[in-house]
Amino acid sequence: MTKVKEVVERFEKFAPKEIAEPGDPVGLQLGSLSAEIKKMMVTLDVRPEVVKEAIDQQVDFIFAHHPAMFHPVKHFDLTVPQNQMYAELIKHGITVYAAHTNLDNAPGGMNDWLAAALGLTATSSLLPLKEESLDQLCVYVPRAAAATVRQALAQAGAGSIGNYTGCSYSAVGTGRFLPNQAAQPLIGQANQPSQAAEEKLEVFVRPRLVGQVIQAMLAAHPYEEPVYYLVPVHGLNQKYGMGRVGQLKHPLTVEKFALMCKQTFKISGLRVISPDLNQIISRVAVLGGSGAQFYPAALQAHADVYLTGDVTYHTGHDILAAGLTVIDPGHHIESICKPNLKRLFEKWRSENDWQFPIITSRLNTDPFKFI
Ligand SMILES: [Zn+2]
Incomplete structure (x- = not known):
């Protein structure tokens, strides 16, 4: 039987915890690294419905992108749905591990998957490179x-x-x-x-x-x-950075690019901040998750358009005033990690002779709907 520790150690060679942003609670969330894995599930979020899915599927190891405990528990009151979810995980002996900004920053990780989905070429890091x-x-x-x-x-x-x-x-x-x-x-x-x-x-x-x-x-x-x-x-260390910037194969108008994003990420709506929907764009910056605060980096990288989630009203004003086009397709486009993580873990499974099955959560955990 394979232990969580072995699987996690392999993953951390790819995306070490050290390259996560400071204060990001990555790593073991709940359970034990010495637990044995019978079935693994990859998910973007750990939500009550995802935990139910895991229990139904007899999963005992959840590998998530977003940490399950974004807000620390002060009172373990079981009438609170979030706490009830933790209780369910413990009751069913499910171990939860989260790889958040270390997965975002890893070469070949989240932001490279997003850039690849958009067909960007000649990509480089959007934010300054850091050295592990x-x-x-x-x-x-x-x-x-x-x-x-x-x-x-x-x-x-x-x-x-x-x-x-x-x-x-x-x-x-x-x-x-x-x-x-x-x-x-x-x-x-x-x-x-x-x-x-x-x-x-x-x-x-x-x-x-x-x-x-x-x-x-x-x-x-x-x-x-x-x-x-x-x-x-210094010198031998792996370099990593958040976000990517690269070139579109064929220049598009902002409007056409926005429509392409809807198709690529299979979403029914997105928000566009742009001085001109007919502007031709070819250089695209992307940063999965909540990257609005980094729009100056997109300007500095001479991006024509910046794709990121969770843009707020006043930041939207600042972006517009700066003359930048930003497309906010929502945070849930990061669900692109599910098939990609599955593919990576399956590769490592065959290299290491792990026997357990690996599934991805079938649920859409986007809290927002467009009507
Ligand atoms: Zn995220």
Whole structure:
């Protein structure tokens, strides 16, 4: 049986939690990472009707884009529908995990799916690129124990770079030390200068794994006082950024593009803020979810049109005054994540020999209807 932890770890290689926006409650929402998966469901939102669907489908692992608990619970009053939903999840032993802005920001994630759906080419990040942080651990090990320590480091998750695991580098040298009276040295004796053939081991470590990696290294290291240090590194890190901007294959009027968006995202209505519906557009910015606040970035990127959700009245005025065209197709277009996540998880399932079925929620969780 496969545990939630294994599936989540594979996903987090694709979209690490560290690349989520600050304060975004991504990760395990409810349940346990050590739970075993019999059936997995991918959903945009975790709503009472989605939980009912999961129970009916005998799902025990829900993978959601939007965190289930946007508003923290202060009173677990079961007459509140949201709390009732949490109770149902617990009662049925369903584990819930959310990948929110880390999925938005991941290369090949939400915003790339939206850009691809719109047929954009030559895409780049809309917001400035950020760099995922990475540390390098250097440790000096007697040569006889180097293989053991290297193995412990790899098992604890150090040295994972792209498609490679267990990456490390060694340089051979001589370590020198003078043990004092109280020391219990592996090599040499108290009060006598000693030296040993050592390897300097270097491995890259993601910051969230530093604690467990150092613990594993210390457990495997034979010295009384292992010498090691940690340094932040730049250059190797994955770069990521929110939103995308790219080119349409064929220029369109704002109106035609808006109609195309309706078709693409299968929605019955959308809102357009535009000084001129007949303006020809070719450069398009897109940011899934609530991205109205980032319209200046769309202007700066010379986008003719910016597609994002949840635009409010006064921001709409500001956008119009700035001469930008914005199309608000709603937040629910992010449901594009369902088939795409299913495809990714199915790929990882066959690579890892996971046995559980993966389904997508069939429900439309858009709270808005057009009449
Ligand atoms: Zn969203």
